[in-house]
Amino acid sequence: METIIEHINVMGSFVFAISGALIAMRKKLDPFGVLIVAFVTAVGGGTVRDMLLSKRDVFWLFDTTIIYVILTGACIAMLFKDKLRFFDKPLFFYDAVGLGLFTITGVQIGIDASLAPMICILLGTITGVFGGVIRDIIVNEIPVIFKKEIYATISIAGGAVYLILVRLDVQNPYLQIIPILGIIIARIIAVKYNISLPTIYKKDHD
């Protein structure tokens, strides 16, 4: 289990490093600025999560693999920046994958620390969402969670699904694959069909 979560964390760091590098290049930062934004995006969510848990060391302090993975992701993004367009919005795609992967690692770490279900889901959302939020604050974009399409809601729902699958004793790798793919697909649908939460404001000219 430990190892599966470890692998998911490495993959999440990789895709979030790419997403951070992409947005940094859009802002024309120099190569070093691109590396910094890639690093912060990749480790931001997990770092906040680990700082909240007083007994956990921040995950990348004792694990240089993650640092190399992030460097690799950022360099790939810089070298192949015109070739990363599997989708017409590559930033959005890597971000969605990272959201799915990191949400699950956060929930699992909450379970390992015997926290209440609601707090586990919250930790999952913090892990999944904060890297992108810090990335957007640093480069002065509107944080992705405040954009119109649902984002944190999907992370919360995905975390809840994972928690239920854990209770139902679903086996690896379905236990992880179902909620991760669920989050990624839900996010793609939300952006494609422009799905947002119902408004609480009266229509007014503002």
Next chain:
Amino acid sequence: METIIEHINVMGSFVFAISGALIAMRKKLDPFGVLIVAFVTAVGGGTVRDMLLSKRDVFWLFDTTIIYVILTGACIAMLFKDKLRFFDKPLFFYDAVGLGLFTITGVQIGIDASLAPMICILLGTITGVFGGVIRDIIVNEIPVIFKKEIYATISIAGGAVYLILVRLDVQNPYLQIIPILGIIIARIIAVKYNISLPTIYKKDHD
């Protein structure tokens, strides 16, 4: 004592959740965005304080009550958003109450950790002030501590008063009520009469 501080913390979370929700609705965020800003505003100051103290777990990790209280505060703000205007500036009012309540909890936690008086006051100010600062940074307003009327100064003075009352062995509930009310009233007076610190700049056309 533990329990009194606990109650004050719950009340502070409630009013700060309302203040966060109010400012989020002013920015027309969707219901989920409102919840996030309410949550961050309510737990921000205490979270920073608890992360600074390496021996303390972040207070809301093991306490789902706080989460429900914040959800309740945010929902009340959304449902009754036109009816919260006891004062003509409701955001400012809830913020002042939260500042008073949280400052005291921060100072008390510093005392419990046997920190120096000056550091206790600093922890109180961080607890009282940071929720509002993070709220304002997230929604792109000028942080409340940098607005013209005195704000952090009042938190510091209130923290010092609490520390003196503790030394003088003043009994519950006066021990808490005096500095809390003092901070709230001082803040109302400061805004009403536009009280600010003396300037250190020469009058110049800038």
Next chain:
Amino acid sequence: METIIEHINVMGSFVFAISGALIAMRKKLDPFGVLIVAFVTAVGGGTVRDMLLSKRDVFWLFDTTIIYVILTGACIAMLFKDKLRFFDKPLFFYDAVGLGLFTITGVQIGIDASLAPMICILLGTITGVFGGVIRDIIVNEIPVIFKKEIYATISIAGGAVYLILVRLDVQNPYLQIIPILGIIIARIIAVKYNISLPTIYKKDHD
């Protein structure tokens, strides 16, 4: 060793408090706002570093000396604000000195915690860079690390030099003086001659 690092930390806090106060006065903050920005600038980098290390208490929690040093630095900046111009850009100068001093303390703390060399350098850069980054975010300037001239790159190089000197068993005080002066001088040269990293973007009209 402990004591040398302690002294360097005090000096770094002093110069960063001045740099924070200078930028706060440029933004015409009131005296209390100047104190807050000075404090955050001086302790920001070390605080993030200490929060990352779950076994370390944040350095200023048990050390009121630092608080007095910061207060002194901020007051000197307020009283003599027109006389701090040894260089024609005083903010830049104090910032460069702080970068040099704090980078070394961060690397040393990483060594003391037996972290991998790469992580030690990263801790040094975080310690040296984050105070200035938080300062710039608070007062709404472009963070210093994203400006055109090399900045974090110098901190990383200086941290690597310090690590090599430690391996070579160079004695105090040269062990510290060489990388600190190296960082300060490199930063002055970078700004004076406008040295930046090579661009990764094709020249285009953007």
